[in-house]
Structure formats: structure tokens, C-alpha cells
Amino acid sequence: MVGIIKSTRSDTVVEHLLKIDRRLRLKVKEITLDTIASMKLIAKRSFPNALQVIDRFMYKN
Numbered sequence: 001m002v003g004i005i006k007s008t009r010s011d012t013v014v015e016h017l018l019k020i021d022r023r024l025r026l027k028v029k030e031i032t033l034d035t036i037a038s039m040k041l042i043a044k045r046s047f048p049n050a051l052q053v054i055d056r057f058m059y060k061n
Helices: 010-017 022-027 037-046
Strands: 032-033 051-054
Touching: 010 037, 022 032, 032 037
Parallel strands: 032 051
Antiparallel strands: none
């Protein structure tokens, strides 16, 4: 599942993700996210059964 939401505010992102049927969200087994604290909150609220995997890849310009 991939989603593009034009915001990084956790409450806004969660609001959009909660529109996905709960049964489908509960089937998500793993989420890859960065180290931003708000992403952990989004993952926990939206996909409570999923394992959170932190991606520590750093972008260099």
C-alpha cells in the first residue's frame, strides 16, 4: 500500500489514513518509516498491528 498525502502533520495524515477500511489497515504487517517522531505516531494510530521498521537512510545533496 502506498499513499501520498500533502502534509506531514500527524493529525492530518491520520485523518486521511483512517478513511481506509479498518479491516484492511489491520492486515498491514510492516511499515517502513523515517526517524521523525510524528511518523511513529501516524503508524501506531493508523496501523496498530504493523511492525515499524526505521529507515535510517540519509539523503545527501
